Amino acid sequence: MILTDDQQKHYQNVLAFEKTQIEDFDLQIEEELAKVKDRLAELQAGKKAARQMYDAACVRLGIPNDLEEQDDDGAEL
Numbered sequence: 141m142i143l144t145d146d147q148q149k150h151y152q153n154v155l156a157f158e159k160t161q162i163e164d165f166d167l168q169i170e171e172e173l174a175k176v177k178d179r180l181a182e183l184q185a186g187k188k189a190a191r192q193m194y195d196a197a198c199v200r201l202g203i204p205n206d207l208e209e210q211d212d213d214g215a216e217l
Contacts (some may be wrong), residue, residue: 191207
């Protein structure tokens, strides 16, 4: 199929525009992934701190730490 000059220009403009759109989406995806990674790090730090407090409370109360059993089963904290 042979395109006219106007059709060729139109499709070249579409290519350029869509390439820019794709690059913009890639950038937005990277930004959102960075936010998610930061939030996960915050949550993991909070969980670690809570776990340390839980472990210490078990020691102070002289009771078994039921969360240690989960560690032995391979469950992630």
